[in-house]
Amino acid sequence: MLTLNHEVKSMCNVPEIFGTLVFNDAIMRAKLPKEIYRSLKKTREDGSPLDIHVANSVANAMKNWALEHGATHYTHWFQPMTGITAEKHDSFITPLDDSKVIMEFSGKELIKGEPDASSFPSGGLRATFEARGYTAWDPTSNAFIKDGSLCIPTAFCSYGGEALDKKTPLLRSMDVIDKQAMRILKLFGNPTGAKHVLTTVGAEQEYFLIDKALYHQRKDLLYTGRTLIGARPPKGQELEDHYFGVIKPRVSAYMKELDQELWKLGILSKTKHNEAAPGQHEMAPLFTTSNVATDHNQLIMEVMKRVAANHNLACLLHEKPFAGVNGSGKHNNWSIATDTGVNLLEPGESPRDNAQFLLFLVAIIKAVDEHQDLLRLSAASAGNDHRLGSYEAPPAIISIFLGDELTDILQCIEDCSIYKAKETSYMEVGVDGLPRFTKDATDRNRTSPFAFTGNKFEFRMLGSSASIACTNFMLNTAIGDVLYEFANELEQAADFKAALKDLVRRTIKNHKRIIFNGNNYSEEWVQEAQKRGLLNLPSVADAAPCYISSQNIALFKKHGVLSEMETRSRYEITLENYFKQIHIEALTMIDMVKRDIIPAVNAYIKDLSQAALAKKQLNMNLNCQLEETLLENLSDLSYGLFQNCKTLEENVETAAKITNVKDAANAYRNAVFSQMEATRSIADTLEGMMGDKYWPYPSYGKLLFSVK
Ligand code: ADP
Numbered sequence: 146m147l148t149l150n151h152e153v154k155s156m157c158n159v160p161e162i163f164g165t166l167v168f169n170d171a172i173m174r175a176k177l178p179k180e181i182y183r184s185l186k187k188t189r190e191d192g193s194p195l196d197i198h199v200a201n202s203v204a205n206a207m208k209n210w211a212l213e214h215g216a217t218h219y220t221h222w223f224q225p226m227t228g229i230t231a232e233k234h235d236s237f238i239t240p241l242d243d244s245k246v247i248m249e250f251s252g253k254e255l256i257k258g259e260p261d262a263s264s265f266p267s268g269g270l271r272a273t274f275e276a277r278g279y280t281a282w283d284p285t286s287n288a289f290i291k292d293g294s295l296c297i298p299t300a301f302c303s304y305g306g307e308a309l310d311k312k313t314p315l316l317r318s319m320d321v322i323d324k325q326a327m328r329i330l331k332l333f334g335n336p337t338g339a340k341h342v343l344t345t346v347g348a349e350q351e352y353f354l355i356d357k358a359l360y361h362q363r364k365d366l367l368y369t370g371r372t373l374i375g376a377r378p379p380k381g382q383e384l385e386d387h388y389f390g391v392i393k394p395r396v397s398a399y400m401k402e403l404d405q406e407l408w409k410l411g412i413l414s415k416t417k418h419n420e421a422a423p424g425q426h427e428m429a430p431l432f433t434t435s436n437v438a439t440d441h442n443q444l445i446m447e448v449m450k451r452v453a454a455n456h457n458l459a460c461l462l463h464e465k466p467f468a469g470v471n472g473s474g475k476h477n478n479w480s481i482a483t484d485t486g487v488n489l490l491e492p493g494e495s496p497r498d499n500a501q502f503l504l505f506l507v508a509i510i511k512a513v514d515e516h517q518d519l520l521r522l523s524a525a526s527a528g529n530d531h532r533l534g535s536y537e538a539p540p541a542i543i544s545i546f547l548g549d550e551l552t553d554i555l556q557c558i559e560d561c562s563i564y565k566a567k568e569t570s571y572m573e574v575g576v577d578g579l580p581r582f583t584k585d586a587t588d589r590n591r592t593s594p595f596a597f598t599g600n601k602f603e604f605r606m607l608g609s610s611a612s613i614a615c616t617n618f619m620l621n622t623a624i625g626d627v628l629y630e631f632a633n634e635l636e637q638a639a640d641f642k643a644a645l646k647d648l649v650r651r652t653i654k655n656h657k658r659i660i661f662n663g664n665n666y667s668e669e670w671v672q673e674a675q676k677r678g679l680l681n682l683p684s685v686a687d688a689a690p691c692y693i694s695s696q697n698i699a700l701f702k703k704h705g706v707l708s709e710m711e712t713r714s715r716y717e718i719t720l721e722n723y724f725k726q727i728h729i730e731a732l733t734m735i736d737m738v739k740r741d742i743i744p745a746v747n748a749y750i751k752d753l754s755q756a757a758l759a760k761k762q763l764n765m766n767l768n769c770q771l772e773e774t775l776l777e778n779l780s781d782l783s784y785g786l787f788q789n790c791k792t793l794e795e796n797v798e799t800a801a802k803i804t805n806v807k808d809a810a811n812a813y814r815n816a817v818f819s820q821m822e823a824t825r826s827i828a829d830t831l832e833g834m835m836g837d838k839y840w841p842y843p844s845y846g847k848l849l850f851s852v853k
């Protein structure tokens with residue numbers, strides 16, 4: 146029935162359902178008075194302030210539209226530092242008299258909400274400021290309907306205006322790029338008459354699907370999102386038979402419903418396929434502006450989980466749900482484009498376009514080299530620590546992949562030498578056409594953290610559960626800062642062409658160490674990167690302190706992306722999230738060992754002992770070596786497990802007392818996390834020795850292979 150139902154549903158008319166739950170531009174045009182629509186459009190495009198009379202009219206139209214779609218409530222939808230979204234629902238009802246209500250929604254309610262901020266992470270900001278916070282409407286991201294509520298995308302700030310969320314710095318960083326890239330475009334004559342420069346993002350999302358009933362039998366998955374214990378099954382991903390493999394019927398039904406739900410929300414869900422690990426899949430939407438892409442990615446993760454429940458599945462978004470097979474990441478495809486539709490990372494046909502492309506390209510190279518720490522930091526989470534550098538995701542060392550052709554071209558520009566690949570010509574910035582390089586040639590390397598893929602960069606370091614906001618605001622700010630410097634230099638130049646040539650050449654020379662086209666998973670690269678002086682920050686505890694280096698505080702402050710206080714609060718929150726996560730994992734493991742595993746081993750020991758006794762009582766001189774050997778091993782191992790678990794408890798207790806966040810993070814990594822690894826290894830050995838019916842949890846084999 147389930148399949149049939151979904152097959153019928155899958156015959157839906159996509160253009161008809163697309164965006165039906167979104168208060169989008171077409172709806173606004175249809176529902177708003179002309180003047181109001183024009184005024185709102187101006188706000189959406191230029192950020193010009195919205196007056197209350199316009200807001201009232203928009204609110205009323207939004208409410209009427211929402212009521213037509215069965216909504217009863219509205220909510221300011223925001224993205225606090227927890228990394229997930231938050232919402233508090235208010236109904237539209239207003240009493241008319243003691244027997245009647247009407248449905249109302251005012252401009253004031255649309256523009257500003259005042260949720261209590263005191264229960265969200267604030268990283269010290271709470272101590273300094275009032276507990277009250279407010280949410281402010283982001284008119285650049287469309288309102289939508291979810292579960293009977295009109296959701297209004299908002300930014301979340303403290304009462305004093307300090308950002309308490311992921312969206313605010315992203316919006317601010319988009320302004321930085323806009324302003325600085327426009328200065329650069331003007332230097333090149335701005336031939337398309339662009340008024341704004343936008344950053345565009347397409348985020349590919351990996352996930353696992355497992356059976357819901359099995360999911361509920363595992364405390365570790367329930368409490369922490371990953372398995373803390375689990376012996377490897379006989380088969381993992383070694384046959385590479387899952388990647389791009391045929392999609393199983395239950396998964397296919399899930400993916401169809403997922404697509405439909407996302408399309409209704411105006412999300413351009415485009416690609417779906419199986420990933421490398423058994424039970425692992427991916428979806429990718431088409432790219433859009435980075436703040437909308439960020440909102441959409443949050444929604445995608447939420448809808449993925451919700452739809453899974455309809456299929457008796459659980460969707461795992463953790464970076465490393467299972468040891469021994471690949472974990473899940475999120476690829477952040479990034480580019481910059483004009484509001485006239487020109488992708489500024491598309492190498493052009495004319496010399497002028499090429500010079501402009503090269504300038505943006507070297508700006509990115511410089512920004513990534515100078516701010517390796519920030520990019521690394523933007524992908525730092527307890528979950529992602531399991532993947533980076535483990536031969537399944539890029540190492541914790543930032544580098545750029547350009548492909549051989551583009552690298553050669555840059556080399557020739559630097560050397561003023563002849564580029565020989567296709568045509569024999571000197572590479573003169575702004576004079577010659579760039580030789581056309583094939584897009585394919587730039588996308589063969591899948592191991593690089595930051596790869597040029599023909600007309601965009603792909604940041605491959607992010608973890609699957611992360612918000613993409615942090616990566617994008619850091620990328621935008623770092624690149625915006627270099628564009629600012631470049632614009633300052635070039636605007637002053639007496640001879641633009643000479644200055645440009647010199648700037649491009651100098652930038653290549655000074656920052657080419659960040660370019661690496663080889664295998665980023667290899668040990669040689671780790672050595673080579675060290676020789677080049679590149680940063681290698683293996684864990685969150687190593688990366689987080691970079692937040693508050695004087696350069697980074699100054700960078701964010703200079704461009705109005707984060708005040709010093711806001712930067713410091715993010716540093717605290719990053720570390721806090723990290724060790725709290727490990728704390729919960731450790732407590733869960735202790736619970737599993739003491740309350741489930743040890744009793745299970747003892748039950749098996751008891752049955753084995755009784756079997757041996759029974760044999761002996763038969764007085765047949767039966768061989769009891771099997772029982773005796775097993776009993777001996779099980780007793781030793783379970784005692785070892787018990788001892789390790791005790792040490793884990795002590796280490797947690799010690800770490801939990803540390804008040805300084807940096808020291809706490811180090812203690813959790815060095816004493817708690819490592820002790821969890823030791824404990825796990827004994828538990829996994831025990832699992833491999835125990836009769837299936839005794840082990841208290843569904844095995845890896847069942848979890849990974851049972852969805853048909
Ligand atoms: P692959 O798996 O080879 O990396 P996909 O097609 O799965 O490629 O994903 C590529 C992603 O890059 C898509 O989300 C796509 O929309 C996005 N993308 C393409 N062009 C741009 C661009 N100019 N800016 C941002 N993202 C882009």
Ligand code: MG
Pocket residue numbers: 349476603
């Ligand atoms: Mg990709």
